[in-house]
Amino acid sequence: MMFRLPIALLLIVAAGSLPAQSPEFAVDVMSVLSKAGCNLGTCHGNLNGKGGLKLSLRGQNPRDDFRTLVEEARGRRVNVLAPDASLILQKATGAAAHRGGIRFDADSQEYRVIKEWLQQGAPAPSPDAAHVIQLDVTPPEAVVAAPQTDLQLKVIAQLSDGTSRDVTDRACYELSNLIAEISPGGRVTRLAQGETTLIVRYLNMQVPVSIAFIDARPEFVWDAPPINNSIDRFVWDKLKRLRINPSPLCDDNVFIRRAYLDAIGRAPTATEAQQFASDTRSDKRRRLIDELLSRTEFADYWALKWADVLRTEEKVLDENGVEIFHGWIRDAIASGRPWTEFVSDLVTGVGSTYDQPAANYYRANRDPATRGETTARLFLGTRLQCAKCHNHPFDHWTQSDYYQWSSLFSQLDYELGENKRKDKLDKNEFVGEQVVLVSKQAEVKNPTTGKVAPPKFLGGPTLDEKARKDRLQSVADWLTTEDNELFAQSQVNFIWYHLMGIGLVDPIDDFRLTNPASNPPLMRYLADHFVQQNFDLRAVVREIMNSQTYQLSALPNATNAHDQTSYSHAIVRRLPAEVLLDLQSDVLDDPAAFDGYPKGIRATQIPGVQKRRKRDARLQLGDRFLKTFGKPERILACDCERSNETTLKQVFMLIGEGLNQRLASRSNRIARLAASELSGAEIADELYWTALTRPPSDAERQRAAQLIDNASDRRTAVEDLAWALLNAKEFLFRR
Structure with missing residues (x-):
C-alpha cells in the first residue's frame, strides 16, 4: 500500500538528515532552468505555459517559480526522498516523456545542481542569500x-x-x-x-x-580621410578597427541631388544644379546645406515625416482636424521651436481638437495603454507592447512597468459633439469637433495582480501625490529633461535614419540592451549635441549633412562592399512615394492631381492620407500613385508602416496609364520642348539636368540627338526620352 506524505513533512525530514549547506534556488537552480531553456517564451515561460507547467519568463520571478515547482500539482514535480525520481529531473533527461526533449544529461553539472538542491530538502529562495x-x-x-x-x-x-x-x-x-x-x-x-x-x-x-x-587584409592601410566634424571621428574610429576604408566623397552632382532630396524632398532645378557645379568656392557644400535648411520646403518635408508617425489621417481626426494638426506640426518645424517644447505640447495637449491642435495627439490614441505605448515608441524609442501580457521577452521592462506607465495617461476623457460621419456603419469614423479633457477616470489595474498600478515613469520613480495631480505635465517635464538620455537619443536616431537610410539603433523605435546602437559613441555625441543646441532639429540635420560620412559615395570599395551598418558608404534606397511623384511633376512641369486639393499642391505638402474615400469617387492618379508606392495609411505610430518595397503594380503604374497619361499632356514640358527649335542634343541636356541632376554623357547625348532629330514624330521621340529617364534607376533611387 502506497501513501504520500505532505510535502512540508518531507522537506522537514530531508532537511534534518542532510547538511545545511545547499544550492540557492534563486541563483543556482534558476540558472540551470534558464540554461536548459525551460523558462523561454517557446517553452514553460510562455504566457500560458506548456504541458500544465508555467514558469516566469526567463526566470524573472524565482519565488513564483519555486511555488510552481515545489508546491503546485500536489508536490508531484519534486521528490526530496528520491531526488532521481523527481519529475523535473525525469523529464529534463528524457527518462519520462517530455515534448521539450532532453535538456541535459544525467551525468551533467546541471543535473547535479538540481539533485543536490533536492537532497537538501528543496529549500525556498532565501532573502538573505547572496544575489x-x-x-x-x-x-x-x-x-x-x-x-x-x-x-x-x-x-x-x-x-x-x-x-x-x-x-x-x-x-x-x-x-x-x-x-x-x-x-x-x-x-x-x-x-x-x-x-x-x-x-x-x-x-x-x-x-x-x-x-x-x-577578413585578414594583411595589406590594409588606413587612408586617413579628412574629418569635417566629430561624426567623422567616431565613424572613422570604428572603420579603422574593422580594417575598412570609407568610399571617397560623392561628386558635386550626386551631392546636390542627395542634399535636396534629404533636406527638402525635391531635386534641384537644372539651373540650381548647373550653378552649383560651376561654383568654385571650397565651402559651397556647407553654404548649400544652410540654404536648404532655411527654405520653406524643409518644414513641408519634415512635417510629412512626423505627420506619418503622429497618425495624421482623416478617419480618426476628420479633414478639419488633419489640416489643423498638420499645420501646427509644420509651423513648429518652420519656426524652429525647440523639440522639447513641441513634444511637451503634444503630451499635455488637451482641449478642443479644433482650437488646440496638439489635442489631436490624444484624439488618435484613445485609451491609456495606447497612449503609453505610443508615447514610449515615439519619444523614448521603446516598444512596450510585449509587456502588456507578460514581462518583456527581450528587454528589462516588466508587466508592472507597462501598467504603471499606462497609468500616467489614465486621467483623460472625451467630450464628443455631433458625429457627421458619412459611413454610419463605420464606428471608427468621427467627423466633428472633440474635446480632450482631464477627468478623474478609473485607475489602471495590473490584470495579473488585480491591483491598481501606481503611476510611474518608465525606468524612473513613482509619482508623488503632488505630481499625480497633473500627470500629463509631470510626464512632459520628465520626458524632455536634459538628463533623459533615451529621449535625446531616440530623437537624433529618427533624424539619422531619415538622412542615412538606417538608424544607429535599427529599428528606430526598438531601443533596448539587446539591440544596441551600431556606434554607441556616435549616438552619445549626437544626443549631447542635440541637448547643447537647445533641442534644435536643424542643428542635428546640419551637423550630419556637413560630415564627410554623409557625403560619401555609394560606390563601395574592396574593403567595404559587405558593410551595411558602419556607414562606410552611402546606402542606395528608393525614393518615398511623395518625393517620387513630385519629381515626376517637376520633370514634366505638370503637377499631379489629388482628390480634394487644389491643382499645384505638392505630394509632400498634403496634410493627411486621403480626403475622399474610394467608395465616393474614383481616386485621382496622384492618390493612386501614392498608395501604390507605399504612402502609409497612418494607422500605426510607426515609420515601419511606410513601404519601399517594389511591386508589380508599381511597374504597371510606371509603364502604363499613370505615367503615360501625364507624358501625353498637351501643356507640359514635353510639349514645349517638342515644339521648340532646340536640337535633340539641347533637349537631352535640359531633360538630363532636370531629371537626373547631371549632364548626359557624350554617348547619351549622341543617342538622344539621333532619336529626336531623326524622328518622324518629334513629340513621340521626346516623350520616349523623358519616359526612359523617369524610369531610370538614377531617377527612382537616392544614392
Missing part, C-alpha cells in the same frame, strides 16, 4: 580577423556578498543574426563576415558584446 549584482564579460567587444574563426568568452558574476564566480558554462547566449554560432560554453564561431551582437544573460543580468568578423 548577482554585476556581470563581467571578457572581452567586452572584439574584432576577429581571419584566419582566426572563433572567440572564447569568459563570464564572471559578482555577488552581493563580495564573492564572484565563473558562470561561463551557466550563462545563456543569444546572437542577433546568423553570421556566427555560439556554443553552450561561450565559444563564438564565425559563419560569415560581418558584425553581430551577442547577448550574455545570467539570471537577471544581461550584457551585450559586439563582435565583428573581418
